[in-house]
Amino acid sequence: MHIMVKISPLKPYLPKKPEGFTSNPYDVIGNEEEKKLKLNPNSLIHLILPDGNGEEIYDNAAKAYQRYKDEGVIIKENQPSIFVYRQESKIFSHQGLIMGLSLKDYEAGKIVKHEHTRDKPLKDRTNHIISTNVAAGLVWSVFSANKKIKKTIEKIKKKDPIFNFSKNDYKHILWQETDTNIIENLTQLFKNEKVYIADGHHRAASAAEYRKKQLSGIDEEEIEKPWQYLLSYVASDDQIRILPYNRVIKKLPMNIEDFLKKLEEIYEIKQKDSAFDPERKNQIAMCLKGKWYELNVKDMDFKSKRDSLDVAILQDKVLNPILGISDPRADENIFFVGGVKNPLDMEKYITEKGNDIFFNLYPVNIKDLETIADLGGVMPPKSTWFDPKVLSGLILHDLQKK
Numbered sequence: 001m002h003i004m005v006k007i008s009p010l011k012p013y014l015p016k017k018p019e020g021f022t023s024n025p026y027d028v029i030g031n032e033e034e035k036k037l038k039l040n041p042n043s044l045i046h047l048i049l050p051d052g053n054g055e056e057i058y059d060n061a062a063k064a065y066q067r068y069k070d071e072g073v074i075i076k077e078n079q080p081s082i083f084v085y086r087q088e089s090k091i092f093s094h095q096g097l098i099m100g101l102s103l104k105d106y107e108a109g110k111i112v113k114h115e116h117t118r119d120k121p122l123k124d125r126t127n128h129i130i131s132t133n134v135a136a137g138l139v140w141s142v143f144s145a146n147k148k149i150k151k152t153i154e155k156i157k158k159k160d161p162i163f164n165f166s167k168n169d170y171k172h173i174l175w176q177e178t179d180t181n182i183i184e185n186l187t188q189l190f191k192n193e194k195v196y197i198a199d200g201h202h203r204a205a206s207a208a209e210y211r212k213k214q215l216s217g218i219d220e221e222e223i224e225k226p227w228q229y230l231l232s233y234v235a236s237d238d239q240i241r242i243l244p245y246n247r248v249i250k251k252l253p254m255n256i257e258d259f260l261k262k263l264e265e266i267y268e269i270k271q272k273d274s275a276f277d278p279e280r281k282n283q284i285a286m287c288l289k290g291k292w293y294e295l296n297v298k299d300m301d302f303k304s305k306r307d308s309l310d311v312a313i314l315q316d317k318v319l320n321p322i323l324g325i326s327d328p329r330a331d332e333n334i335f336f337v338g339g340v341k342n343p344l345d346m347e348k349y350i351t352e353k354g355n356d357i358f359f360n361l362y363p364v365n366i367k368d369l370e371t372i373a374d375l376g377g378v379m380p381p382k383s384t385w386f387d388p389k390v391l392s393g394l395i396l397h398d399l400q401k402k
Contacts, residue, residue, distance in 0.1 A: 008100035009080035013396040019165040022393040044393035058131035094239040100229025114373040125206035138233040139200035231397035249357040267295035275343035278362040285360035338385030
């Protein structure tokens with residue numbers, strides 16, 4: 001069989017008190033949340049979003065990591081381990097494995113990407129990982145649902161968990177597996193699995209940059225070092241909940257009538273009485289200056305799977321040609337809102353926060369993401385909001401210690 005992906009157990013640092021230590025991923029933490037977390041000296045925040053200016057930021061991150069070790073905030077695990085991580089709530093629960101994925105496979109395209117990285121955040125995360133020699137944030141990857149892997153996960157869950165605590169409206173449960181037979185069994189099962197990066201493209205790319213730096217001047221690529229592996233949360237694609245990543249336009253650069261006329265070339269438009277969610281792909285709920293409209297795509301003859309995505313249609317046919325937003329990542333007139341579930345809360349972005357348009361999208365299907373990635377395609381920026389976010393700091397993958 002053709003080997004798809006090599007996995008590895010880890011010997012990480014684990015937090016002594018995970019409830020207070022762990023946090024959301026660095027890139028979804030707002031200013032208020034950051035200030036609050038920084039009141040706790042034993043929070044991961046001092047490592048992932050340190051204070052300081054310029055290079056001082058990366059020095060402070062390294063100092064925080066050293067302090068956690070010196071003060072026993074985190075404890076080294078010496079047995080090679082694979083972990084099962086589960087998030088539970090009454091509304092939604094999901095689980096997956098935390099382990100290492102081969103960065104050599106990532107470089108070879110066996111771990112499939114669907115999004116371009118941007119230079120500035122990539123440089124920041126690369127500087128961060130080189131200064132600290134640790135990965136604290138999980139790269140969320142998915143594979144096609146597999147009964148044998150699921151069975152192994154359920155077997156691991158039969159023992160007592162090492163962590164079980166509540167945070168961010170979810171219960172977080174972590175099981176540790178050190179049995180070499182079970183780890184070997186998973187290693188064999190993953191040899192035939194294709195893995196897709198779902199969330200964390202910059203974390204993955206910076207880990208790959210770190211590996212390149214370590215390899216320079218070394219002939220032998222097969223050396224088993226922690227930096228050969230990417231810290232990953234690997235879940236089956238039936239364990240995924242994707243929410244829409246919505247678009248907000250601050251100012252409409254034309255009058256409403258002209259804008260609606262141009263939109264009518266692309267969508268059938270119906271005015272609605274109140275806030276609502278789209279019910280299917282290729283339907284958008286739009287709040288325009290306080291009024292809601294249902295937009296249904298007219299021409300369903302798409303050249304590719306990527307072109308059929310609502311984020312792509314919106315970018316290619318509305319944002320760029322009508323509103324003049326050619327680069328949504330750099331344009332000041334647009335911002336993105338992920339994770340807001342209630343359309344009445346979306347409406348407030350217009351009625352209370354003074355913006356002009358809220359595009360409420362139907363979530364992207366994980367199978368569409370896999371198909372696009374398989375074809376080497378790239379999705380528009382901010383296409384998917386994976387929810388709930390997996391915590392950072394449950395496991396710290398030290399890149400230097402074997």
